[in-house]
Amino acid sequence: MSAPTAYLPITDRPIRWGLLAAGKIAHALAQAVQASEGGQVVAVAARESVRAAEFARAHDIPGFYGSYEELATDPEVDVVYISTTNPYHAEQAVRCLQAGKHVLVEKPIALTVADAERIVQTARDTGRFAMEAMWTRCQPLVRDLVDRVRAGQIGQVRSFHAAFTVPIEYDASHRIFDLANGGGALLDIGVYPVTLAHLLLGHPTDVQVLGAAAPTGADARTALQWMTAEGAVAQVICDSQSHGSSRTVVRGSEGWIEVHGPVAEPESFTVHRGTDPDEGEHVTGDRRGFVHQVEEVHRCLREGLLESPLVPHADTVAIMTILESARRELGVRYPQEPEPLHR
Numbered sequence: 280m281s282a283p284t285a286y287l288p289i290t291d292r293p294i295r296w297g298l299l300a301a302g303k304i305a306h307a308l309a310q311a312v313q314a315s316e317g318g319q320v321v322a323v324a325a326r327e328s329v330r331a332a333e334f335a336r337a338h339d340i341p342g343f344y345g346s347y348e349e350l351a352t353d354p355e356v357d358v359v360y361i362s363t364t365n366p367y368h369a370e371q372a373v374r375c376l377q378a379g380k381h382v383l384v385e386k387p388i389a390l391t392v393a394d395a396e397r398i399v400q401t402a403r404d405t406g407r408f409a410m411e412a413m414w415t416r417c418q419p420l421v422r423d424l425v426d427r428v429r430a431g432q433i434g435q436v437r438s439f440h441a442a443f444t445v446p447i448e449y450d451a452s453h454r455i456f457d458l459a460n461g462g463g464a465l466l467d468i469g470v471y472p473v474t475l476a477h478l479l480l481g482h483p484t485d486v487q488v489l490g491a492a493a494p495t496g497a498d499a500r501t502a503l504q505w506m507t508a509e510g511a512v513a514q515v516i517c518d519s520q521s522h523g524s525s526r527t528v529v530r531g532s533e534g535w536i537e538v539h540g541p542v543a544e545p546e547s548f549t550v551h552r553g554t555d556p557d558e559g560e561h562v563t564g565d566r567r568g569f570v571h572q573v574e575e576v577h578r579c580l581r582e583g584l585l586e587s588p589l590v591p592h593a594d595t596v597a598i599m600t601i602l603e604s605a606r607r608e609l610g611v612r613y614p615q616e617p618e619p620l621h622r
């Protein structure tokens with residue numbers, strides 16, 4: 280295979296975004312680009328042009344299309360944000376990369392490890408930038424948390440616990456309960472605490488999983504635990520059907536850190552050293568939601584990078600392997616997956 284052709288870094292003008300799909304989360308990304316340094320949304324595409332036009336009007340976007348293909352081949356677009364439902368991410372990311380676009384792909388990057396690898400390989404082959412929209416990793420507060428843990432502020436990491444729950448009323452046609460539309464709590468919700476555990480503890484040597492399914496067969500709640508080669512243990516709970524939000528603690532040989540607020544976008548954290556729970560350093564950080572990931576994409580495109588050091592391809596694929604092995608352990612299979620399940 281030939282080496283990737285590096286693209287010319289975009290240094291002298293705004294980064295031009297195209298939005299592929301006009302669903303709920305696309306509104307947040309459009310606002311984030313508008314609030315960012317050096318970006319603009321130049322076009323949006325939806326399956327129906329009426330909806331694309333409506334979205335374009337709402338966000339003052341000059342171009343709109345009634346097909347994704349027109350967006351992928353629009354010469355005015357530098358980077359495409361893909362926010363269709365999960366089963367379509369891989370096919371659309373590959374298509375956009377092959378059409379010469381850079382891509383930011385909503386989480387989970389794909390339904391399966393094989394599809395995540397396909398996106399990464401296509402980015403390499405085409406010499407284009409690809410990143411999973413794992414916005415948590417781009418937040419200054421999370422980067423600070425990871426830096427402190429890696430610098431040994433709580434000694435050696437021994438354990439991690441996080442729960443992330445979202446109370447979604449059961450409806451078989453809601454995308455989170457619909458297997459044909461990539462449903463399941465693990466991929467939608469579990470990806471956040473699993474990402475944080477992976478950032479702080481590293482990859483597992485062993486994974487154990489328990490879980491329950493919704494009537495559609497999609498995983499509704501899961502308890503996942505793992506062990507690393509260094510002997511640290513992680514426990515993660517995700518649930519699409521309960522209240523309680525988020526609770527995250529990382530414990531070490533010389534202290535512990537409590538992370539406050541949702542695991543996807545923490546509000547602050549407290550570093551405790553020693554044994555007194557009332558003594559601690561309370562840490563806050565700049566909290567601008569999706570803007571941080573948008574600006575990370577800008578930074579990468581201005582430097583000519585193929586991947587972001589904050590969301591490396593290897594981590595995206597590694598986290599997909601954890602989610603996929605847990606899902607398969609629960610016996611959840613997407614209709615799009617080829618048989619046999621195990622590679």
Ligand SMILES: NC(=O)c1ccc[n+]([C@@H]2O[C@H](COP(=O)([O-])OP(=O)(O)OC[C@H]3O[C@@H](n4cnc5c(N)ncnc54)[C@H](OP(=O)(O)O)[C@@H]3O)[C@@H](O)[C@H]2O)c1
Pocket residue numbers: 299300301302303304305324325326327330362363364365367385386387412414454460467
């Ligand atoms: N980062 C975050 O915090 C966050 C939060 C929520 C969701 N997400 C991710 O964002 C993605 C979209 O979520 P959402 O909440 O925006 O969902 P949504 O409102 O249902 O929008 C999904 C879009 O997918 C498109 N689509 C294409 N083919 C489809 C098909 N066959 N069936 C249904 N939809 C189809 C539709 O685009 P058209 O507009 O072209 O019709 C629809 O607008 C998911 O991957 C999800 O995991 C991320």
